[in-house]
Amino acid sequence: MGQQLETAEHPEQLERVVIEPLTRVEGHGKVTLLLDEDNHIRQARLHIVEFRGFEKFIQGRPYWELPVLVQRLCGICPVSHHLAAAKATDMLVGARELTPTAEKVRRLMHYGQTLQSHALHFFHLCSPDLLFGFDDAVRHRNIVGVIEDHPEIAKQGVLLRKYGQEVIRVTAGKRIHGTGAIPGGVNKSLSTGERDYLLEDIEQIVSWSQGAVDLIKQIFFEQLDYHMAFATIDSNMLGMVGADGGFDIYHGGLRARDAAGKTIFDHADYTDYEQFLREGVKSWSYMKFPFIESIGSEQGWYRVGPLARVNNCDFFSTPLAEQERRAFSAVANGRPLQATLAFHWARLIELLYCAEAIRDLLHDPDLLGADLLVRGELQSRGIGVIEAPRGTLFHHYEIDADGVVEKANLIVSTTNNNQAMNESIRQVAGQYLDGKQLTEPMLNQIEVAIRAYDPCLSCATHALGKMPLQVTLEDAQGTVIDRLEKSSSGTICSTG
């Protein structure tokens, strides 16, 4: 689905629809839709201006600065960059295996980060209007009513987020610019007071997380056909799994499966990622298009993130999340669940896992240990990979004999999902945008598809400003035919 929409035979004869969020600096995206003379969608392209320049920002800096420095790359997931860089610097300092205390403190930090990120996505967008589209009020009116009648659901989301932030603060040492993970380990473990502080609320956190999964399941099953079909594409899926095949977002090997669930590669050493993955380029986008090398650029693109991870893993090690994974898998009848809106469901299963995993770790005495650091012989090449909230995150550094970074290559989660987002947009465009008339439901459906992936729009810079969404219809000569603009408050007006 959708492949035929990417390359029209005569693009010069097509009309163009541009959907462009206007941001102040970087990180904006737009959707370009090209219509043919019969007003059918022939091309659809999602453009995201990738956060550029970070490799240059990093080059010339000493390697030991990396875990702190890279937190400046992204204001929404600094901990993900912190930990990926820390893993890469582990390799640089020859630390092949961390102490149990160091690994568990890092895992706790990572679970806290993922918990707060996933909670934000669901609860901040907890209105089904936002998750599933504004013209969908009838379909989801029961859920809308539930949330309107129970404002504590929104409060739970805020408190879940806050709890995750507290886990980060305790493990990283500070609310922002944390320094917890360092090359070869961590610089602090937990005190009994810190552990007990986090234990106070963990049962409530697990309970709220379970409630969130129950809510998303209710939403999903209320209109199962719609959720299974909307923006759904058949894709390969890539993610990390543990040595036992279980769900693991901190460390493991890479597993790729095709759309039918057949294994492409498994337990691949991520330090050899360049043997498995390639980063393609296209003339119309600044963002790269990674693909699985053995399949090729046309068919080798893949999805990462919650949907891929929950599909790819054999099991969750925590009981509640494993129960939910089985319910998730049952919907797809033995194949990977390809529904794009199932991202929301998978995200909350991961939320529940993180809550359970935090609880387990808080009862582990290793968290209080004093053996924090290991060191070996300095290496020139360091690669760290983790599963960030939005998907697989690669950090690759090469240093000189003085420990100064000569080369850096980062593949962030949203880049991994680049082609897949295009495919989902195309699917939606082909279904909803037939004709020259720009409509509010069309705009909303495009947003719903984008929102499912929760793409990182490089908002490490974010000074006060609105993010309106502008839709412009142009003919092949660039003449504006129609234009719609949507403000950040949701108001839509014609400006054509």
Add this chain to the structure above:
Amino acid sequence: MPAAPVNPVLVFTWGNASRGDDGLGPALFELLEAKQLAGALPGVDLLTDYQLQVEHALDLQGRSRVLFIDASMSARAPYELHSLQPERDAGYTTHAMSPGAVLAVFEQINQRVPPPAFMLSIRGYEFGLGKELSSQARTNLQDSYTLVCDLLTAVPANDWDQYVAQAAS
């Protein structure tokens, strides 16, 4: 996690110090923090972060006034100051919130009106990765520092609205 006692006034800055003038908020935070450490800002709490998010609604609890401070590419130099109302975001990402949206979250989770809140937008010019504050931004920073100190130390709580209205005119 019991709520810690708070001061009645909250000053909340945000931005990324590695992105040129986007660091205006954190830079002003540092100036104010130095003044506070000298004991010159009683009754004021200072917070800073990369960006605004939902949990910051919790930081508004127990406040009588809140002053948000951020860089802006569109504000008149050296700054603009205005009052804020709750306003829900309807964007397609969760990456950053407006201060009005944080007020809306406060209203949503507490079912009551948020404390009076004000926005200081400091004009910035260069937001490139790895850049320092531009010279114009530094000038605007000093002007903003003078304004905020005046607001926090010389303007009675009941007069903030009038002060802000005059600044906006």
